[in-house]
Amino acid sequence: MLQRLYIHNFRCLENFELPIKGMSSALLIGKNGAGKSTIASALEVLQSIGRGINRVGQLVQSKDFARGRSDVPIRFEIEVLIEKKLYKYALALELPENFKELRVFEEQLIVAGDIIYSRKEAQVTVYNNSQNREAQFLVDWHLIALPVIQKQSNTDPLHIFKTWLAQMIILAPIPSLMTGDSNGETLEPKREGSNIGEWFSGLLGRYPAAYTQVDQYLREVMPDIKDFLNELIGKDFKSMIVRFEENNANLSVNFKDLSDGEKCFFLCAVVLAANESYGPLFCFWDEPDNYLSLSEVGHFITSLRRSFKNSGQILVTSHHEEGIRKFSNENTFVLDRKSHLEPALIRLLSEMSVQGDLVDALIRGDI
Amino acid sequence: MSVNKYKPHILVLPEDDANRQIANGFILDLNLNSRVIQVLPEAHGWEDVVDKFTNDYASTMRQYPHRMIALLIDFDEDKDRLSYVKEQIPDDLENRVFVLGVLSEPERLRRNINKDFEKIGEALAKDCSDNTNELWGHHLLRHNRTELDRMISSVRPFLFK
Numbered sequence: 143m144l145q146r147l148y149i150h151n152f153r154c155l156e157n158f159e160l161p162i163k164g165m166s167s168a169l170l171i172g173k174n175g176a177g178k179s180t181i182a183s184a185l186e187v188l189q190s191i192g193r194g195i196n197r198v199g200q201l202v203q204s205k206d207f208a209r210g211r212s213d214v215p216i217r218f219e220i221e222v223l224i225e226k227k228l229y230k231y232a233l234a235l236e237l238p239e240n241f242k243e244l245r246v247f248e249e250q251l252i253v254a255g256d257i258i259y260s261r262k263e264a265q266v267t268v269y270n271n272s273q274n275r276e277a278q279f280l281v282d283w284h285l286i287a288l289p290v291i292q293k294q295s296n297t298d299p300l301h302i303f304k305t306w307l308a309q310m311i312i313l314a315p316i317p318s319l320m321t322g323d324s325n326g327e328t329l330e331p332k333r334e335g336s337n338i339g340e341w342f343s344g345l346l347g348r349y350p351a352a353y354t355q356v357d358q359y360l361r362e363v364m365p366d367i368k369d370f371l372n373e374l375i376g377k378d379f380k381s382m383i384v385r386f387e388e389n390n391a392n393l394s395v396n397f398k399d400l401s402d403g404e405k406c407f408f409l410c411a412v413v414l415a416a417n418e419s420y421g422p423l424f425c426f427w428d429e430p431d432n433y434l435s436l437s438e439v440g441h442f443i444t445s446l447r448r449s450f451k452n453s454g455q456i457l458v459t460s461h462h463e464e465g466i467r468k469f470s471n472e473n474t475f476v477l478d479r480k481s482h483l484e485p486a487l488i489r490l491l492s493e494m495s496v497q498g499d500l501v502d503a504l505i506r507g508d509i
Numbered sequence: 510m511s512v513n514k515y516k517p518h519i520l521v522l523p524e525d526d527a528n529r530q531i532a533n534g535f536i537l538d539l540n541l542n543s544r545v546i547q548v549l550p551e552a553h554g555w556e557d558v559v560d561k562f563t564n565d566y567a568s569t570m571r572q573y574p575h576r577m578i579a580l581l582i583d584f585d586e587d588k589d590r591l592s593y594v595k596e597q598i599p600d601d602l603e604n605r606v607f608v609l610g611v612l613s614e615p616e617r618l619r620r621n622i623n624k625d626f627e628k629i630g631e632a633l634a635k636d637c638s639d640n641t642n643e644l645w646g647h648h649l650l651r652h653n654r655t656e657l658d659r660m661i662s663s664v665r666p667f668l669f670k
Contacts, residue, residue, distance in 0.1 A: 440548065441544060445543070470533050471526075472626075492625070
């Protein structure tokens with residue numbers, strides 16, 4: 143579970159801390175440009191590191207410095223509780239004068255109070271607390287060390303933490319890119335949901351029981367669904383087909399021909415099954431109420447909240463009044479930014495004074 | 510799928526934001542079938558709850574005989590409010606409408622038990638699914654007993670797993 147996320151000097155996030163500790167689900171609201179999606183982008187930097195991208199230039203560019211302020215490092219700090227151990231990872235990136243690409247200034251991983259490795263510019267020091275040994279080596283200062291340090295085993299804290307980062311689900315789905323076609327398997331969904339076919343294949347390949355969970359959810363939202371297939375249509379190439387049935391009549395629909403909202407039902411089903419199968423997971427879903435009918439929004443959000451209630455953690459953004467109403471003051475964060483020249487500020491709704499109805503206040507622009 | 514209006518379901522009409530958050534917590538209970546309950550936007554006052562019910566919802570309840578509704582209002586220590594609200598409910602719908610709420614107001618209950626509204630809702634749902642009376646037995650809530658028993662016996666078959 144994410145305990146703390148601190149971001150400094152990254153786009154509109156300056157000295158920014160997300161106080162999400164202990165919350166199984168939370169909502170981010172705020173005007174356009176307030177910084178909600180930037181939080182997802184910051185998390186995506188960390189997710190990409192977990193997924194093996196180690197070239198700093200592929201993660202962050204000079205335009206990402208807040209207001210172009212490149213004389214101050216961009217800093218990411220994340221604290222995660224995994225199996226009752228607190229993992230603290232910090233990464234600072236700088237752009238010295240006359241450099242074209244950012245480089246690592248500082249990097250450190252601490253697990254349950256023990257330093258696993260620390261780094262200052264190119265110098266990396268790996269600690270082995272149990273035998274009190276340490277190793278030192280140099281890493282190209284344009285490369286993040288976390289993905290390149292060799293894991294000792296699957297119980298190695300480095301591996302556990304990298305896997306947690308890699309399996310973070312960050313979504314801002316674009317249904318037109320979700321075709322259901324796949325030529326491989328993965329447990330690493332893309333932000334726009336375009337590899338849902340690969341994710342679905344990866345989930346069922348490793349956790350066949352997940353089919354039941356996906357099926358159960360889909361039957362609740364689409365009662366006429368019969369089943370869904372992931373058919374092999376070429377060498378290593380699969381395509382998802384959904385079959386519907388009513389009054390003994392059948393209809394097969396290619397996944398890509400489902401409506402935008404129906405594709406989001408599938409995505410939701412896979413999120414819920416993934417959290418159940420290989421979670422607890424952290425999920426950030428940017429505007430999950432997009433593409434959904436008004437009668438469905440509340441149920442959709444509630445399903446996500448219930449699924450993550452006892453395991454995992456979900457953070458969503460919303461501009462939709464029905465979506466907003468499905469959260470409460472103690473788990474709703476309001477992001478505010480006075481202008482494009484000022485940083486994003488975050489406050490818990492329960493700590494603010496709102497005159498009258500929240501949705502009315504949002505419509506009036508008072509929040 | 511949204512609530513299936515041809516099958517038993519219950520709508521919840523909260524008076525205000527506090528009652529809405531309590532309802533939010535209620536539907537988070539994992540022993541509850543969240544697909545058969547729909548929390549409606551708050552009405553902004555107990556009188557508005559009555560108005561909305563009589564003007565908007567009463568006719569749809571006749572149209573959909575499996576529809577039930579829980580009106581969540583604050584009693585504001587007014588001993589006559591329950592009977593007044595119930596008098597506004599047409600006879601033919603009486604057995605499908607339930608009137609519940611805090612004796613004074615949810616803010617006092619929150620201070621009294623030091624739980625946020627959502628947690629209050631969760632605790633109330635747990636009482637219902639476990640068949641216990643811990644929070645419902647609180648002095649600010651126990652006046653609901655008759656209405657609650659009536660509601661539970663009507664919704665238990667479809668609302669709780």
